[in-house]
Amino acid sequence: MDECDHRPRLYAKEIDIAQTFDSEELLEHISRLPISEGDKARLSYWTPIERNRSFHFAGQSFRPSEFQWTRRVECRECVAEVPYHRVWWHLECFRTCPVHGSPLELVRNDELSLVGRWWPRFERAVPERLPDVALGEDSDTIEGWIVRSLMGSEREVVLGCLLPRTGDGHLAPYRTVGNFVEAAEFVGRLLGNERSISVPPFSVKDSEVGYQNLKGGVGAFRAHLRKWMERNRERGFAWRPGDLVGWAADYLAEGDFDPEIDETPSALMRQVSGLIREECGRVLGR
Known part of the structure; x- marks a missing residue:
């Protein structure tokens, strides 16, 4: 395998991960890499796992009509600043970036298949990603609320209903x-x-x-x-x-x-x- 090739699709193919990958299988492969336990925990927290006809990540559960693997949108400004794919872009209700206030746009990637799941591709790497998402000044939007809730940075109150927590501070796996x-x-x-x-x-x-x-x-x-x-x-x-x-x-x-x-x-x-x-x-x- 060409070690200079940074395409995740090619790397996945070399370790026998199919295009229609299983998230748990993919997470298992990645956990074998020499990465820190903290990074492994974050990957486990943010990786969408499909169970019982729902997608589970960040302590929350989403229906197939709410979370779409095939959704190919991104915030170009987010990618330009720190090139990694944000999982909340796969939520159907997520249309405007709460960090930059700009609408999400179709992903520009010549290798995207017309149907099915796809692999994000970025032209550059960074030593490490930012640990936190800095929301923009005008972040009092539903997208901003979703990001804050998924990150567990606030105990949001909605009609008297607190977002539940587990003992380690993560959101409980509810809807x-x-x-x-x-x-x-x-x-x-x-x-x-x-x-x-x-x-x-x-x-x-x-x-x-x-x-x-x-x-x-x-x-x-x-x-x-x-x-x-x-x-x-x-x-x-x-x-x-x-x-x-x-x-x-x-x-x-x-x-x-x-x-x-x-x-x-x-x-x-x-x-x-x-x-x-x-x-x-x-x-x-x-």
Whole structure:
């Protein structure tokens, strides 16, 4: 093997790792390299492991619809500063770099296959990467919250729900981040549009609008919802929640569900749904 060739794809081929690699197998191979125990621990923490139809890394679990191996985007400024691939770029909701404030762009790599997984390639190496991610001044975005949460640098409070921790300080393997993003997209689609009986089309702004309305907790979200309901007040007589919140009334998490048929709603979605029902009941006088 040409020791001057820095392509990870070629190196993987030489040690019999297929293009459609298994993360645990890859991690096992890398752990045999002469690297420090600290680096091995960080690799274990950040490497996405696929189990039970979910991807697990940084103490969190993401559904296949939320994490995509085939997502080929990057922040060009991040790569120019420190050339390594950030795992959060594979999250579907991650669209703007919280470090530089620039939108993610398609990866420029002539060797990328049209389908399937791919190997990042960088034209230069650095002695060591920066130990921490320095977020930009305008990092109060959902992407900034995701990075801080995955790094475990803050105990984020969202509607009274703390991100859980394990004994070593890592985030516990829950869906806290994924559940928040799901709720933010729902709230953003509601509050980011006028009241409508039909579901508004998807917009990249949904998750950001939802984050800005949810980040302050229950009281803040209730206040935002009341203002939205006042702006979109039914001109006639309102009989039911659908007359007040439109399509969203049909998508509120129910208290009763069949786990064999329905996907279990998160505690956060149940909390958001309950609050919307409360506000509808208040306006309807129930």
